[in-house]
Amino acid sequence: MSIRQLPSHLINQIAAGEVVERPASVLKELLENAIDAGSRHIRINIQAGGLQRVELIDDGCGIAQHELVLALTRHATSKIQVAEDLEAISSLGFRGEALPSIAAVADMQLASREAGAEHGWRLDMCPGETPEAARPEAMPQGTRVTVDNLFHQVPARRRFLRTERTELGHLETLARRLALSVPHIDIRFSHNGRELWHAPAAQDEATEESRIAALLGDDFIANAIRLDYEAQGLVLRGYLARPAFSRAQGDLQHSYINGRYIRDRLIISAMKAAYAEVLHYSRHPAYLIYLEMNPRQLDVNVHPTKQEVRFQDGRQVFDFLRRSAQQAIAAPVTSTLGQPADGEVADEHQALPVAAAPAYRTNPAFQYQGSANRSNLTPELGQALYGVAEANNAVPEQLNIDQQAVAETPPLGFALAQIHGVYILSQTENGAILVDMHAAHERIVLEELKARLHGARVQCQPLLVPQTVKLDRVSADRAEAVLPLLENLGLELRRASETELDIRAVPTLLVDYDLPTLVSDLVADLGEAEADDLHRLEAAIDRVLGNMACKSGSVKAGRKLDKLEMNALLRKLETTPRSGQCNHGRPTWIELSMEALDRLFLRGR
Numbered sequence: 001m002s003i004r005q006l007p008s009h010l011i012n013q014i015a016a017g018e019v020v021e022r023p024a025s026v027l028k029e030l031l032e033n034a035i036d037a038g039s040r041h042i043r044i045n046i047q048a049g050g051l052q053r054v055e056l057i058d059d060g061c062g063i064a065q066h067e068l069v070l071a072l073t074r075h076a077t078s079k080i081q082v083a084e085d086l087e088a089i090s091s092l093g094f095r096g097e098a099l100p101s102i103a104a105v106a107d108m109q110l111a112s113r114e115a116g117a118e119h120g121w122r123l124d125m126c127p128g129e130t131p132e133a134a135r136p137e138a139m140p141q142g143t144r145v146t147v148d149n150l151f152h153q154v155p156a157r158r159r160f161l162r163t164e165r166t167e168l169g170h171l172e173t174l175a176r177r178l179a180l181s182v183p184h185i186d187i188r189f190s191h192n193g194r195e196l197w198h199a200p201a202a203q204d205e206a207t208e209e210s211r212i213a214a215l216l217g218d219d220f221i222a223n224a225i226r227l228d229y230e231a232q233g234l235v236l237r238g239y240l241a242r243p244a245f246s247r248a249q250g251d252l253q254h255s256y257i258n259g260r261y262i263r264d265r266l267i268i269s270a271m272k273a274a275y276a277e278v279l280h281y282s283r284h285p286a287y288l289i290y291l292e293m294n295p296r297q298l299d300v301n302v303h304p305t306k307q308e309v310r311f312q313d314g315r316q317v318f319d320f321l322r323r324s325a326q327q328a329i330a331a332p333v334t335s336t337l338g339q340p341a342d343g344e345v346a347d348e349h350q351a352l353p354v355a356a357a358p359a360y361r362t363n364p365a366f367q368y369q370g371s372a373n374r375s376n377l378t379p380e381l382g383q384a385l386y387g388v389a390e391a392n393n394a395v396p397e398q399l400n401i402d403q404q405a406v407a408e409t410p411p412l413g414f415a416l417a418q419i420h421g422v423y424i425l426s427q428t429e430n431g432a433i434l435v436d437m438h439a440a441h442e443r444i445v446l447e448e449l450k451a452r453l454h455g456a457r458v459q460c461q462p463l464l465v466p467q468t469v470k471l472d473r474v475s476a477d478r479a480e481a482v483l484p485l486l487e488n489l490g491l492e493l494r495r496a497s498e499t500e501l502d503i504r505a506v507p508t509l510l511v512d513y514d515l516p517t518l519v520s521d522l523v524a525d526l527g528e529a530e531a532d533d534l535h536r537l538e539a540a541i542d543r544v545l546g547n548m549a550c551k552s553g554s555v556k557a558g559r560k561l562d563k564l565e566m567n568a569l570l571r572k573l574e575t576t577p578r579s580g581q582c583n584h585g586r587p588t589w590i591e592l593s594m595e596a597l598d599r600l601f602l603r604g605r
C-alpha cells in the first residue's frame, strides 16, 4: 500500500477516540466551552441517557457567523495564540479539538448568536458529509449545541456504551462537578424533558450553601465546616465534612485548583493526612475545596483530560492543605456548632484551658450536689472538678438545673442523666445530645497528652538507670536516623549496639509508662519515615499517645458519674480539639435536635 494523507474526516474520527468516550465526555466539552464563553445561564437537555441527545444552551458571547465553520475545524481555537499562552492557561479549553471530534462521531447542530447580531446562525452536520451553508436562526444571544445519535456510525464504540441509566449517572456526576466550579452560573439539568435539578447562581454565603446542597445533598452541607485560609500565596476555601459524616468511598471528594476540577494524588493524600487522627482508616473524608494559586507554579497540561497537575512546589502545597484542613477539623466544638469557623481558629493548644468562663462557674442555677467520690476520679477529671471548686470558692449546695435561670446554655448543654453507665444525656439549646463517656474522655486525655508533649516546653526527665530496648537491626537503623527529631520531643535515645537502643531521658509525662514497649511501638509505627519527615514522626507519636490514652486514665464505661462530673466532662469536651471523635474515629457524641425528635414522633410544628 502506498502512503497517503488521511482524509480530515478520518483524522477527526481517530482524534475523537481520545476526547469522546461516552455522552458524559461530550457534555464535559460543551459545558467547558459554555463556561469559557462567559455564560450566566446554562441549560442541559439530555434524551435517553445521552445516547439519543446531549444538548446544551448557553447565554455566553456566541460565535460570529463567519467563524462557525472555523469552530468546527481541527486545532482552531480562540483561547490561545502563542506559545507563552500555554504557561498560564486561564480557560478550560485550549486545544481546539472538541467540536470537530464530536462532529466526527455524532450528528451535530451548532447554532449561535453573537452579542449585537440581528439573529443567530445555524449549521447542521452529519459525520462524513460536507456541512450545508449556515442558515439564519431565531434565537437569543448565546450558543446551542445539539449532539444526536452518538457513535451511530461507529458501532464498535457504540457497543461500549452502557445502559441509559448508567450513562445518565455519568452525565449528572460530570455536570454537578463542573457546576461546583462555577458558583456564579445558573445551571439546569433535564432528562427526557423533566428537570432533575437546578443549581441557582450563588450571591452570598447562604445561597452558596443552598446551591451546594442542591448539588451534593443537604446532609453534606449540614455537616460541613467552612474553610477559609491563606498563606504564602495559596488560598484555600470550601467545606469539610465533620468526621462523623465520613463515607465508605472517596466519592464525595471534590477539589478544584484555579477553578478547574482536579483529582490529584497529592491533594487526596494531604486531605487524608488531615483527617488521619479523627477518621477510622477504612473511612473516607468528604470535602469540597477550592485552591487558588499562581498559575505559573502549576502545570495543567500534563494529561489530556487535565485532571492531574504538576506542582512546582508540591511539598508546600501538601503542607498548606494538611495544616489548614487539620486546623479546621480540630476547632473546638464551641466555634463550629451553629456558626461555621472562619480562618481565625486559634492555635489548638490555646483552646485547652477551661478559662473561657463557662456558664457553669458563674451560673447560680448550676449547683453542687455534694457527694462526689473524689478517690474514684481519674486525675484529669479530678483536675477539672477541682478547677471548678476553686473557681467557685464556695461549694454550692444543690446541683439543680433550672432551665429558666440558665441564661446561656453551653454548646453541649447540661447533663440530665447517665444511661446504663455508658452514655450521658444532656439537654442543649436545640434539643439533646448523647455522649459516649468513654470515647469522649479518651479524646480529652489524648489531646492533653499531645498538647503537653508538643507544647513549647517539653518537660524532660533523665533516667537514672537507662533502659534498653531490643529491636531488629533495620528498626534500630531507622530509629537512629530520626534521633535528633525525637530529642526535640524530649525523648533521648542512644544506639547501644547493632540491635539495641538505650533510653536515657523521656518526657516527664511518659515516665510511668512501659518505656521499652513505648519506644518499640514508636519505631514500628515510624515505618520508612525519612529523617526529615516530621509529619510522619508526629503522626506515629500521636498514635502511640492514642493507645496510651485508651489504655490508661480514660473513664471506663460502666462507672457512675454524678451530675457535676458529667458536666465537667461536657465543659472539657467543648474546649478540646477534635472532640467530635474518639481517637479511633468513633463519634463521641450525637445530637438529637428538637426537629429530629419531632420528626421521630411525627409531631408537626
Ligand code: ADP
Pocket: 029, 033, 034, 037, 058, 060, 061, 062, 063, 071, 072, 076, 077, 078, 079, 093, 094, 095, 096, 097, 098, 099, 100, 142, 143
Ligand atoms: P477549544 O475550547 O479548545 O478552543 P473547541 O473545539 O471546544 O476548542 O471550540 C472551538 C472554538 O469554538 C472555541 O475556541 C470558541 O471560540 C468557540 N466556541 C465553542 N463553543 C462555544 C460557545 N458555547 N460559546 C462561544 N464560543 C464557543
Ligand code: MG
Pocket: 029, 032, 033, 093, 094, 096, 098, 099
Ligand atoms: Mg472546548
